[in-house]
Amino acid sequence: MSKRIGKRTIRFEHTIGIRSAAAVTGKKESEGPLSTYFDQTFTDDTLGEATWEKAESRLQTTAASIALQKTGLDSHSVDVILAGDLLNQCISSTFGLRSLEIPFLGQYGACSTMAQTLLVGSILTDACAADRVMAVTSSHFCSAERQFRLPIEYGGQRNLTAQWTVTGAGAAILERDYPTCIITEGTIGKIVDMEIKDACNMGAAMAPAAADTIAAYFQDTGSCPSDFDLILTGDLGHIGSELLIELLQKQNYVIADRHDDCGKKIFYREEQDVHAGGSGCGCCASVFCSEIWQKLCAGELTNILFIATGALMSPTSSMQGESIPSIAHLLHIRHQ
């Protein structure tokens, strides 16, 4: 049975291992620093599909298939899929995963979805409500641009605080009593709204949510930054990461020497002209399900915090003058 630690942290009783993980990405990501870690990359971002939305669905289908292949199991060995994405009504997930015929619980946490699906999956697995759970998410630069911003054909100039939506998907399979890459604790995020309204500066909108969840975890568990090899946030990018470090410093948590961010890691900032870094559900999904999972399995990372952040807005809410509420969910993951 799970155990509540403090107000928001859950400690798992069982050994919840990430048995398998897979990441697939598009062309730009394959030219970035993490290319060798990805399971598959596509040089044609349409993936042979007629629309960007169908291409994004195929990213999920592919990541889920590869994650399954690595286990040698068939899809019926997975009891529940937890998945979500940024597209309206989460169609990338529902269309991308419908053929698997696995019981499905759609999750919406915007770019925090990879952490949310892993966290809810850990609770289900620990509770014996499922023996094996798959967590999946994705994003696609072109489907996100036209839904959230402007048609890509418009060629609009991007703000220097803007981030570049990653074309990619990640899938991970959790299994109870699997002894490698173990999720030991999770902290559920609160909606934090600092009244930031600039949809071209998501890092600034999301950093307070990350700081809130990380501080809550430290308080709940009595741990401190130096207990961990790596404190890895989802897609704060270069600007949001600086703000997070400052916000936690004010609470006397010094994380700068062990913090990194998936939005910083996935692209070469200058050479790839990505301004403030990568973003989108697929950003931390493809980084976590490739380099991070592989290094945790190999023991190159032994004890990390993974915190994915999400901006819970829509183009409609922004047009109606609303601010950008944000959220961050946290996982504590150990080599073994």
Add this chain to the structure above:
Amino acid sequence: MSKRIGKRTIRFEHTIGIRSAAAVTGKKESEGPLSTYFDQTFTDDTLGEATWEKAESRLQTTAASIALQKTGLDSHSVDVILAGDLLNQCISSTFGLRSLEIPFLGQYGACSTMAQTLLVGSILTDACAADRVMAVTSSHFCSAERQFRLPIEYGGQRNLTAQWTVTGAGAAILERDYPTCIITEGTIGKIVDMEIKDACNMGAAMAPAAADTIAAYFQDTGSCPSDFDLILTGDLGHIGSELLIELLQKQNYVIADRHDDCGKKIFYREEQDVHAGGSGCGCCASVFCSEIWQKLCAGELTNILFIATGALMSPTSSMQGESIPSIAHLLHIRHQ
């Protein structure tokens, strides 16, 4: 600890009671057959807000507040909120519930959201990952019409198979070891796609998903329709309900004498000109969190199945020629 029964059903170890529930609706719903059961109704569907989306958020805020008031607890007594809705990026939930400052896990199940949030909430509560969980969802006729169909000012003629999106919200508070209105089992739905493409006939698209989940529950548990007072589906409406009865009849499950549907119950079909009945996340949320919860508490209902169905499509997927994948999640709920 939860126990898996068969492939898809979860039996809860603890007594997971629905301690409180509240339903709020708009004007048309207040003129329907269930008006006396609702906690609050609004004669002005704007709820005093400048936009339909903000009005829908206020429905959630109000339902959550009333559900909390009934317990006499403050919001910090709730460990987790599970919520979602039909609006792009689920903004009705995130904006409607942000002020509560409760750890938040966004759920996306389209119109199955009320059952999904209650089901995931039961797992979290049973696992001791939370002591108390709130499940919330909503829909609004005007925000749904303009997002999924046409601006209401256009005055488009509605197909006779079309359903009328309910303006309403429901909120329920689950508590471990609370001895009334007990959720004993849940079955997680699979995505079922029978290649139906008519977005004006959601009942037909969703009925196969409901049949699939209900049959799975009967098979997993060895139960049969006559074991229950009521088998209540979410928003299949008049047409989908007939199809469900037929589909289950083919598997030798006769439910007609104890089946009802929230989309049939909430409006007077002819007098209120709703064609095939009510729909939307708020349909079964407002019916379940009012009449059904009250009758379960009073012992007028003693043993029911509640199955909410969702259509996992978007206007974009329909415009791209896609079919309508659907899902249904089931709960078995007893008076005590």
